[in-house]
Amino acid sequence: MIAYDNVFLPIKDVQGARVFSVRFLSEPFAIATGTAVEFEDPDGNRLCFTEYTKTNVEGLI
Template identity: 45%
Template sequence: MSDNQSVGLSVDQSVRQSGEQSTELLGFDNVLFPVGDLGEAVGFYERAGFPVAHRIDEIGLAILKVGKETPGILLRVEDGVEHRPSAWSTPRVWLEVPDARGAGRALEDAGVKLLAPPFSVATGYTVEFADPWGNVIGFTDYRKRPELARS
């Protein structure tokens, strides 16, 4: 049950009542990460298993593929972005993988430092790492709830 349904109001009803356009969420477009150096960022993410879909050095932009979807991770060079450690309060994006614990081992083998060992979540396991600019990515699996996993 969505939050709108819990108060007895569907998305369609709220749009009709407000007279505004629908804010129905259809899915992710891209996730944007600010970085300080495009070459360094691309190298880091390639080690972490992300293939590069597009790279436009002239404007400081790279798009990394995530699965079979067109949207991905956008790396954008921004002035003043320096290396920094991640903080617990940093926003995170978690991406589904078949085996998070195995992904954690592969990350370590590639020289990517994990924020913590893989940990148990309701659906399976998750492992997190941060890029040099403190952007946090998690790899999570659905080993405990395979019926929810992508096929």
Template identity: 40%
Template structure:
């Protein structure tokens, strides 16, 4: 790439997730503890807050999208939490099925779940590497 074509990545913008029904998706993610930042039904989008950061999870209505199970090749979005094992217990208490038991990773623990359209979300913590965690 030539100098006049170079660019600099400045950070993460929103992560788009296709869903088949906005109302059902908002209810599902609400049970998972994610709050709505804004909702524009006429545009078929809902932005879910991710902590105090401006980018979030952008749910985009894809009406033809049917329910499906996630496949391992599916992209995964992991969100930082203080305690992933506690988050897993809270998800199960809210009626959300975990894909597997909480698992240890290099930085701490993680737990994953899928929405009805097969989008996989993970909650991960930095309990083994607290110096890397957000404040």
């Protein structure tokens, strides 16, 4: 479950982020607009990569 206070960073390939030795907190998962994955930066801050692949999602601006 994504925490609502996360910073979301758009990325073209969520799976490709693994090449940067990012420590994922879970496996990538589907969201209404595409795919997301939470990770921690070297300072322990929780962030979220988001791959926006879906458009025209009802209820979203």
